[in-house]
Amino acid sequence: MQTIGLIGGMSWESTALYYKLINERVRDRMGKLHSAPLLIYSYDFEVIKQMQYAGRWSEAAASLAEVARRLEGAGARAIVLCTNTMHKLAPDIISSVTVPFIHLGDATAQRIRAKGYRRVGLLGTKFTMEEDFYIDRLRAHDLDVLVPPTEARADVNRIIYEELCLGIVADPSRRRYQDVMAALVAAGAECIILGCTEITMMVGPDDTTVETFDTTAIHAETAADFAMG
Template sequence: MQTIGLIGGMSWESTALYYKLINERVRDRMGKLHSAPLLMYSYDFQGIKEMQYAGRWTEAAASLAEVAKLLESAGARAIVLCTNTMHKLAPDIIAKMTIPFIHIGDATARRIRAKGYRRVGLLGTIFTMEEDFYIDRLRAHDLDVLIPSAGERADVNRIIYDELCLGIVADASRRRYQEVMAALVARGADCIILGCTEITMLVGAADTSVETFDTTAIHAETAADFAIGS
């Protein structure tokens, strides 16, 4: 198997899911006592959040690219960035690498297109929902993307940063996400992207009338398949 380099800690709650899901996929596909060869760098997320909200993206890009190079030099044969939002900086990271970068947006879009869907509702951080870097990546796969209203986006974002990233899973927040997803479906979404790696902690298939696509699971499975060699 090939070694995967994980850039995590954004937040560690979802990075822990990556570790579990990647190893489960390898075990299920290979059997016996097989598990994935992984290298991980885990950030102090408080610093990353401060850079995000201050618009210090150049500083963040330099740091992430340096970590990717560090993992590559340590033997990683592909890089997995364990967060949707920081894929805003994917081009900066890729420019400093010589190994593959497994993009969460591409992996998710391919899974959606394989199911035959085209009009997707997107949940994520305010950056993922409002900026072009993620939506354009989905559109490149011929997907039409719907995002929640301004007030709904504020609630979705607040729950991610103030609750899920701290490991808090609240029934009131689940109900709010259910309302937001229902509104997207009413506007024509034929599936929902859980486009933040913590959202899977709160909602899933049972919380909406359409199929959901868990970016954490999809990304982890894609990484595991790369490690195995398929």
């Protein structure tokens, strides 16, 4: 198997899911005591959050690129960035290494297109829902992307940072997400992208009337498949 380098800690809650899901897929496919060869760099997420909200993206880009180089130097044969939002800086990571970068947006879009969907509802951080870096990546796969209105986006973002990233899963927040997804479906969404790696901790297929696409699981499965060749 090939070694995968994981850039995690954003948050560690979702990085733990990556570790679990990658190894479960390898075990299920290969049997016996097989597990994935992984290198993990885990950030102090508070530092990254401060960079995000202060708009210090060039500083964050330099940091992520350096971590990617270190993982490659340690033997990683592919890089996986365990967060949707920081894919804003994917070009900086890609240009800093010679090994493949497994892009979460591409993996998700390919899975959706394989199911025959075209119009998708997107949940994520405010950066993911409001900026072009993620939506344009989905559009490149011929997907039409719907996002919640302003107030709903604010609620979705707040719940991610103030609750889910701290491991808090609250019923009122689950109901709010259910309402937001219902509104997206009413607006024409054929499926819902759970476009933040923490969202899967709280909502899933039973919380909406359409199919959901868990980016954490999709990305982890894609990484595991790469490791196994």
